Amino acid sequence: MSSSSDSFLQKTSEELSYLVQHPELYHATLVAEAGRELRRRGVALPHPQGAEPAAAASVSAAHAYEEPASSSLGRWWPAGLIAAAVAGLAWWGLRDSTATSTAVAAKPVSTEPIVLEAVKTDRMPDFEAETARQVATTRRQLSAQDRADTTATGRYSRMARRYWLAENAAAYLTKQAAGKKVPEVFPGQVTIALERITWFMKAKAYNQALTPAMEEHLQLMQQGLVLRRNSLKNLKTRYETYGETYLDRDLNRADFEASDIGGELLGQPSKRAPMQGKISDL
Numbered sequence: 001m002s003s004s005s006d007s008f009l010q011k012t013s014e015e016l017s018y019l020v021q022h023p024e025l026y027h028a029t030l031v032a033e034a035g036r037e038l039r040r041r042g043v044a045l046p047h048p049q050g051a052e053p054a055a056a057a058s059v060s061a062a063h064a065y066e067e068p069a070s071s072s073l074g075r076w077w078p079a080g081l082i083a084a085a086v087a088g089l090a091w092w093g094l095r096d097s098t099a100t101s102t103a104v105a106a107k108p109v110s111t112e113p114i115v116l117e118a119v120k121t122d123r124m125p126d127f128e129a130e131t132a133r134q135v136a137t138t139r140r141q142l143s144a145q146d147r148a149d150t151t152a153t154g155r156y157s158r159m160a161r162r163y164w165l166a167e168n169a170a171a172y173l174t175k176q177a178a179g180k181k182v183p184e185v186f187p188g189q190v191t192i193a194l195e196r197i198t199w200f201m202k203a204k205a206y207n208q209a210l211t212p213a214m215e216e217h218l219q220l221m222q223q224g225l226v227l228r229r230n231s232l233k234n235l236k237t238r239y240e241t242y243g244e245t246y247l248d249r250d251l252n253r254a255d256f257e258a259s260d261i262g263g264e265l266l267g268q269p270s271k272r273a274p275m276q277g278k279i280s281d282l
Contacts, residue, residue: 011037016035017046019034020046022192024123025185026123124169127169130164131165134160135160137267138265139157141265146211152214156217160265166193166199166200167221170193170197170232171228171255173190174231177235177246182239186239187240190235193232194233197228200222201225220261220264223261224262225258230254234251260272
């Protein structure tokens with residue numbers, strides 16, 4: 001099982017930059033770790049989206065106004081206006097001091113302790129620990145003969161990691177969409193899950209030189225992620241159009257079949273009917 005730090009070594013600089021640019025979608029520890037890895041690689045840290053460099057604002061403010069040279073009269077008349085304003089405010093304050101003091105004295109002082117309210121966050125988990133366990137279990141489903149090919153097994157394990165990171169995120173968001181309320185960051189989280197699915201699909205397009213059993217398992221993974229991808233796109237469109245999400249019969253069926261594929265990869269018996277047609281037609 002690899003640690004969370006080791007997982008960053010396998011990520012591209014673009015993926016790490018995406019974490020740094022979207023701190024509102026990830027845990028602060030992950031964002032900090034991604035930043036450290038980028039610095040280690042010598043890559044400039046990107047600014048979070050919507051943030052403006054404070055230094056630029058300070059320089060602009062410093063040069064936005066240059067005081068022109070003025071005569072002695074020009075230097076002293078603002079001070080006279082300020083003195084007059086202060087005198088007026090002092091008179092106004094003295095006039096209302098009695099009423100203000102009475103109001104303050106009449107206000108009861110609360111003796112109850114201050115209650116600190118917890119702020120609920122809607123960050124999506126990174127699923128790293130869960131994925132590591134699932135990859136190990138998925139690898140154990142291979143025969144001893146398949147595992148003897150260590151090169152193929154290593155490639156298969158990396159593909160399995162991509163699959164489980166995408167599957168876990170998609171299953172989490174689907175369950176969230178079936179609830180009574182989804183967070184405002186739901187569309188952004190769906191985008192992240194779809195990017196993870198694409199990450200798997202791009203690697204699947206290449207010949208991994210795996211054993212037949214491994215290739216069969218990759219086909220199952222692809223089938224499950226195709227179902228997840230279509231469902232997430234549907235849910236994102238519903239949320240952006242109507243401000244709500246729900247699972248109809250087709251989405252419930254897709255969720256069942258995708259979850260069943262994940263269970264089969266972990267060695268559990270399948271409960272779904274065989275798929276008809278080609279996966280490319282989905």
